Amino acid sequence: MNLHYLGAELFHRPRRSLAAFLSMTLGVALLLSLQAYSNGYRLAARAPLAEIGADIAAQRQGKVPQAFEGILFPHSTAPIHSDEIDAMRRIPGVEDVGESVFFWDFEKSGFLVVLGLDPSSNTGPARLKSAVLQGRFLREGDRDFAVADATFGRSKNLSPGSKISVAGRPFELVGLVDTSRIGQVANANIYIMVDEARALAHAAKNVMAVHDFRPTDANIVFIKANQAKVESVAKAVGSVLGSQALISSSQTFRDVIGQAYGLVDRFSWLVGLAGLLIAVVGLVRSISSALRERRRDIGLMRAVGWSRGDVWTQLTGEAVSLAAAGSLAGLVLSVLVSRILSLLRVSIPVPWELSPTPHFLPGGATPMAVSISLSARIDLLPAALAIGLAVLCGLVVGLWISLRATRIRPAEVLRSE
Amino acid sequence: MNELLKCIDLCKSFGRLEVVRGVNLSLPERSFSAIMGRSGSGKTTLLHLISALEAPTSGSLYFAGEQISALNEDRLALWRRQHIGLVFQAFHLVATLSALENVAFPLYPMKLRPEERRELARARLEQVGLGHRLEHRPSRLSGGEQQRVAIARALINRPTLILADEPTGNLDKKNGEEILDLFKKLNEVGGVAVIVVTHDSEVAAVAKHSFTMVDGRLEEGST
Numbered sequence: 001m002n003l004h005y006l007g008a009e010l011f012h013r014p015r016r017s018l019a020a021f022l023s024m025t026l027g028v029a030l031l032l033s034l035q036a037y038s039n040g041y042r043l044a045a046r047a048p049l050a051e052i053g054a055d056i057a058a059q060r061q062g063k064v065p066q067a068f069e070g071i072l073f074p075h076s077t078a079p080i081h082s083d084e085i086d087a088m089r090r091i092p093g094v095e096d097v098g099e100s101v102f103f104w105d106f107e108k109s110g111f112l113v114v115l116g117l118d119p120s121s122n123t124g125p126a127r128l129k130s131a132v133l134q135g136r137f138l139r140e141g142d143r144d145f146a147v148a149d150a151t152f153g154r155s156k157n158l159s160p161g162s163k164i165s166v167a168g169r170p171f172e173l174v175g176l177v178d179t180s181r182i183g184q185v186a187n188a189n190i191y192i193m194v195d196e197a198r199a200l201a202h203a204a205k206n207v208m209a210v211h212d213f214r215p216t217d218a219n220i221v222f223i224k225a226n227q228a229k230v231e232s233v234a235k236a237v238g239s240v241l242g243s244q245a246l247i248s249s250s251q252t253f254r255d256v257i258g259q260a261y262g263l264v265d266r267f268s269w270l271v272g273l274a275g276l277l278i279a280v281v282g283l284v285r286s287i288s289s290a291l292r293e294r295r296r297d298i299g300l301m302r303a304v305g306w307s308r309g310d311v312w313t314q315l316t317g318e319a320v321s322l323a324a325a326g327s328l329a330g331l332v333l334s335v336l337v338s339r340i341l342s343l344l345r346v347s348i349p350v351p352w353e354l355s356p357t358p359h360f361l362p363g364g365a366t367p368m369a370v371s372i373s374l375s376a377r378i379d380l381l382p383a384a385l386a387i388g389l390a391v392l393c394g395l396v397v398g399l400w401i402s403l404r405a406t407r408i409r410p411a412e413v414l415r416s417e
Numbered sequence: 418m419n420e421l422l423k424c425i426d427l428c429k430s431f432g433r434l435e436v437v438r439g440v441n442l443s444l445p446e447r448s449f450s451a452i453m454g455r456s457g458s459g460k461t462t463l464l465h466l467i468s469a470l471e472a473p474t475s476g477s478l479y480f481a482g483e484q485i486s487a488l489n490e491d492r493l494a495l496w497r498r499q500h501i502g503l504v505f506q507a508f509h510l511v512a513t514l515s516a517l518e519n520v521a522f523p524l525y526p527m528k529l530r531p532e533e534r535r536e537l538a539r540a541r542l543e544q545v546g547l548g549h550r551l552e553h554r555p556s557r558l559s560g561g562e563q564q565r566v567a568i569a570r571a572l573i574n575r576p577t578l579i580l581a582d583e584p585t586g587n588l589d590k591k592n593g594e595e596i597l598d599l600f601k602k603l604n605e606v607g608g609v610a611v612i613v614v615t616h617d618s619e620v621a622a623v624a625k626h627s628f629t630m631v632d633g634r635l636e637e638g639s640t
Binding site for chain 1: 461462465468470471490491494495497498499503505507509511512513514518522523525526531554570574
């Protein structure tokens with residue numbers, strides 16, 4: 001293949017080259033941009049749970065409290081027994097399990113949302129250890145210590161060293177944390193050690209009146225799973241918890257994002273490939289018209305001694321070069337489009353059950369949502385696939401055109417009459 | 418002199434139409450021949466048979482003792498590249514390439530360094546008096562200049578035989594004469610055999626041998 005001749009043909013026939021180049025550019029850009037958009041939403045759907053280092057939140061629907069006094073479990077946080085948690089740990093694909101005890105505390109002095117957590121865990125609200133604004137976070141072995149949500153703490157004039165009462169038991173505040181760092185999942189006013197939360201719940205008469213809560217139980221379990229198995233793990237966890245299971249995963253968030261995303265997610269490859277197909281049709285039309293324009297040149301090639309292989313290589317090289325250049329430009333364009341898409345913010349609704357607040361309290365029924373930037377990035381694999389596919393299409397088109405070209409009879413096209 | 422070209426009972430038909438009928442021709446090396454004839458007499462088809470751009474329906478073609486009509490298409494292309502220079506009435510220059518690149522065009526499939534290729538092409542363009550128009554594209558050259566570029570292209574591989582189809586057909590009288598002088602010089606000084614197909618008796622007058630095509634048959638002498 002002669003690169004100089006190739007360059008001259010592409011450069012000196014700008015309309016034809018530009019048409020083929022632009023159709024490949026737009027085809028590849030459409031394919032990759034749709035992928036980036038779809039990926040962005042997929043990542044966004046993972047965000048609420050990913051912010052607390054989990055892929056799945058497991059809860060169980062239970063009975064509604066009978067009396068709003070002392071410690072209560074919201075009806076979406078019925079007990080999950082320790083044998084059930086052990087069964088979850090054994091599910092293939094489960095990498096880590098974080099246990100929490102979530103409860104409301106109605107006291108004469110006011111209302112509290114309390115969460116018991118294991119500070120040594122990296123899965124679940126213990127991730128708040130990286131969101132300490134003042135003082136310190138809870139540590140293993142702590143007793144009668146608590147940390148407070150910074151907004152709640154400020155509203156109550158709390159600071160490290162302050163005392164706070166949970167179900168009549170005093171706790172010393174050791175730190176203030178920025179709860180917004182873990183999105184809207186399992187938000188609480190006060191965080192205490194999980195064993196102390198268990199003991200308090202087990203001793204609460206309004207809990208025990210409607211639930212069989214044992215001292216080793218939890219009522220929200222956070223699960224980190226192998227990314228390839230998240231959905232199968234979620235299904236298995238649901239089976240462990242039975243018909244009252246409340247399972248949240250990226251899939252459940254995707255379901256609530258809406259139909260528009262669902263369509264994009266389902267059909268992004270299809271629409272993208274259709275775009276690429278249209279681009280290939282553009283390439284075929286452009287190169288076919290070039291073939292008509294260049295019949296004499298091709299006849300001349302054969303007349304002055306080019307073999308059929310030489311003609312094939314030259315014409316295929318031109319088609320492949322156009323496809324490669326167009327697809328690389330498409331990649332650049334799709335990176336620009338993905339940057340623009342990344343300026344969009346996506347609001348992911350968080351179900352009430354994941355961070356329950358009594359409906360009758362101010363703001364208790366307000367729908368919650370996590371607002372995050374759409375992380376629409378171009379992944380290496382789809383980019384390589386799209387460019388590879390475009391170049392392959394260029395190769396096929398080039399070979400087809402070359403085959404037609406070698407059927408041209410030089411004596412016919414070089415006649416002067 | 419040795420025999421360069423020999424046609425034995427060469428025939429060509431397109432469907433039922435017999436265009437070339439039993440042509441027998443023998444030409445020595447360094448000869449200058451003209452084939453005359455009216456439009457449609459079959460002279461261009463005969464030239465295409467001699468250059469192996471068309472396969473004969475029957476008959477044989479020998480070049481320097483080798484039977485050319487038995488070679489496959491790619492071998493024929495290689496044979497043309499090594500031995501034949503083709504000049505057309507309509508020049509057939511590649512519009513996107515400069516004069517220099519057009520002359521180098523037959524060399525593109527060969528494994529030559531670009532500088533080497535350019536140097537060979539430059540030498541041929543200088544030989545035809547166009548050393549000052551190397552980088553001009555065909556659209557910026559006159560008809561006479563374009564035909565000179567085409568002749569330089571035909572010479573790039575140092576051919577033994579130049580086949581020219583109405584080489585002055587698109588040129589004015591002055592340019593036509595210059596091109597004929599060039600062919601004469603190539604034949605007499607360069608030792609290249611030339612076959613010119615023409616309907617112009619002034620062109621034929623330059624040749625040492627003249628033939629006439631009448632209804633597909635070749636007759637010696639001009640009419």
